Amino acid sequence: MQTTLIESKINGKKVKGQGHLQPEANNWIGIFEVAPDLLDGDSKGWKSKVVDYEGIFTCEEKGTVGKGRGKIIHVRLEKSTTKVVINIEGIEPPKLENKSLEDSLQIGYNENLSYL
Numbered sequence: 001m002q003t004t005l006i007e008s009k010i011n012g013k014k015v016k017g018q019g020h021l022q023p024e025a026n027n028w029i030g031i032f033e034v035a036p037d038l039l040d041g042d043s044k045g046w047k048s049k050v051v052d053y054e055g056i057f058t059c060e061e062k063g064t065v066g067k068g069r070g071k072i073i074h075v076r077l078e079k080s081t082t083k084v085v086i087n088i089e090g091i092e093p094p095k096l097e098n099k100s101l102e103d104s105l106q107i108g109y110n111e112n113l114s115y116l
Helices: none
Strands: 007-010 013-021 028-034 050-059 062-077 084-090
Touching: 007 028, 013 062, 028 062
Parallel strands: 013 050
Antiparallel strands: 007 013, 007 050, 013 028, 028 084, 050 062, 062 084
16 A cells, blocks of 8 residues: 655754554554664664654544654665664653643554555
8 A cells, every 4th residue: 555654853954754653562663764864873773773753644634743752673774765764662652732732542453554
């Protein structure tokens, strides 16, 4: 499935992707396409680094803007481009502009994701 990547920020630098709110096991997750100079050092060493995210958080069809801290849990180099794809897991609840989204979270993982 082809999706449009939304522009957000990680550590103040523009990236493409968004956060997805989760109940229970983790506070939020996100998949982002980033430049190879997002963090210091080789991107292969970014795993477990903590970053600051600012941008869209979604839950099903709803979304809001917010900020959160997360840990990089996976790094993948795109073969056809110079981009790097990272997966982030929130390490604390995000600060959301629209607090009502937190009340609509479901327990099931897939029930909160409209797409990835």
